[in-house]
Amino acid sequence: MSLWEYANPKKFMATSGAVLPWFAVAAGLATLGGMIWGFFATPPDYKQGATVKIIFIHVPSAMMAINIWAMMLVASLIWVVRRHHVSALAAKAAAPVGLAMTLIALFTGATWGQPMWGTWWEWDPRLTSFLILFLFYLGYMALWAAIDSPDTAADLTAVLCLVGSVFAVLSRYAVNFWNQGLHQGASLSLDKEENVSDVYAYPLWLCMAGFFLLFVVLLLMRTRTEIRLRRIKALEARARMTDA
Amino acid sequence: MPELGKYATEVLLAYAGAIAVLAGLIAVTIAQGRAVRDRLRRMEGDK
Numbered sequence: 001m002s003l004w005e006y007a008n009p010k011k012f013m014a015t016s017g018a019v020l021p022w023f024a025v026a027a028g029l030a031t032l033g034g035m036i037w038g039f040f041a042t043p044p045d046y047k048q049g050a051t052v053k054i055i056f057i058h059v060p061s062a063m064m065a066i067n068i069w070a071m072m073l074v075a076s077l078i079w080v081v082r083r084h085h086v087s088a089l090a091a092k093a094a095a096p097v098g099l100a101m102t103l104i105a106l107f108t109g110a111t112w113g114q115p116m117w118g119t120w121w122e123w124d125p126r127l128t129s130f131l132i133l134f135l136f137y138l139g140y141m142a143l144w145a146a147i148d149s150p151d152t153a154a155d156l157t158a159v160l161c162l163v164g165s166v167f168a169v170l171s172r173y174a175v176n177f178w179n180q181g182l183h184q185g186a187s188l189s190l191d192k193e194e195n196v197s198d199v200y201a202y203p204l205w206l207c208m209a210g211f212f213l214l215f216v217v218l219l220l221m222r223t224r225t226e227i228r229l230r231r232i233k234a235l236e237a238r239a240r241m242t243d244a
Numbered sequence: 245m246p247e248l249g250k251y252a253t254e255v256l257l258a259y260a261g262a263i264a265v266l267a268g269l270i271a272v273t274i275a276q277g278r279a280v281r282d283r284l285r286r287m288e289g290d291k
Contacts, residue, residue, distance in 0.1 A: 039259065040246050050248040050255050057262040100269045104262045111258040115251050214266070218273055225277045228284045235287050 007084035009227045016220045027217045031210030034060075037203040045200075054112045055196075056203055060211035062105035062171075065133060068098035068215060069161070069168040072140075076158035086227065088154035091161065092144050093222035097215055099137040106130055129170040136164035150230070 006012045038056030045052035075091035078084055109127065110120045121127065140160055147153035195201060248255050 035259075044247070044249065050246070050251045053246075053248075053255050054258045057258060061262065097269065100265050104265050107261045107265075108258040111254045111261070115254050218269065221273050221277050225273075225280045228280045232280070232284050232287060235284075 004082075004084070007082070007086050009086055009230075012086050013224060013227060016224055020217065020220050023213060023217045023220070027210060027213035029210075030206055031214050034203050034205075034207030034210045038200075038207060042200055042203060048116060051112050051115055052200065054108050055200065056207045058105060058108040058112060059204060060208045061101045061108065062130070063208060064211050064215055065098055065102040065105050065130070066168050066171050067212075068094050068101060069133065069136075069164060071219075072098065073161050073165050073168075076154075076161040079154050080158050085150075085154075085230070086223070088150075088158075089226040089230065090219065090223045091157070092154075093226050094215075094219050095137055095141050095144070096222070097218045099134065099141065101211070101215075102130060102134040102137055106134060126171065129167050132167045133164070133171050136160070136167055140164065150233075 006015065035056055039053055042053060044050045072091040072094050075087040075094070079088040079091070106127075109130075113122070114120050140157055143157050143160055144153050147156065196204070
């Protein structure tokens with residue numbers, strides 16, 4: 001069975017409808033489980049105190065903010081190359097989720113930064129690139145809303161997605177490219193010396209899995225809605241032609 | 245409730261804000277999905 005079969009809206013609707021409840025249960029369990037574990041069952045850090053608990057929402061949301069843009073880029077390129085409507089609609093459906101994740105990352109970062117850095121905001125390379133990524137999400141959604149022709153909108157938003165990818169990459173690697181900001185390096189690393197303690201790492205992994213699953217659920221639901229909206233537009237156009 | 249010490253406000257604010265955004269996103273997604281599904285059903289029923 002080929003992956004391209006899911007470019008058929010009927011096949012996509014049938015398969016996504018069957019798997020959605022399972023993904024929803026898994027997303028709920030992992031997200032709530034990870035957040036409850038992190039909030040209630042982890043000790044305060046010797047330096048950061050209780051603010052270390054913010055990591056369980058900040059890191060997964062920041063990770064998803066970047067990765068959702070990467071997913072949108074892949075879906076947009078599939079649209080540009082193969083003209084599969086479902087992939088363009090999936091990119092469109094993912095944008096509000098990415099916007100929400102970026103907003104959460106910025107907000108939780110500010111609430112952590114205020115007591116730890118002494119400021120809510122700093123024009124640090126990572127913070128600034130994240131703010132620009134947030135604006136790109138807004139621009140992407142506005143562009144979809146501003147253009148009537150869905151194919152033209154998909155083409156132009158694909159170009160915007162490609163341009164915005166520069167900032168998605170910068171958001172991820174800003175702390176490595178410019179070693180001068182306030183923001184620290186990665187919290188999770190394959191290098192044991194650089195990794196956070198296991199007592200924080202395990203609930204953090206669970207939260208990251210939960211946020212990823214939550215994204216999959218929201219993506220499937222929103223793509224299904226977009227496909228139905230496209231069908232409604234087709235029926236309305238057909239009715240207008242019949243009337244004329 | 246865990247002991248949050250002097251940073252209780254910041255921690256609770258971060259969690260409340262994040263949960264509010266996520267809950268809002270989920271609620272809007274479900275509401276939009278149901279509204280569009282019902283509209284399509286009505287249209288296809290009218291055919």
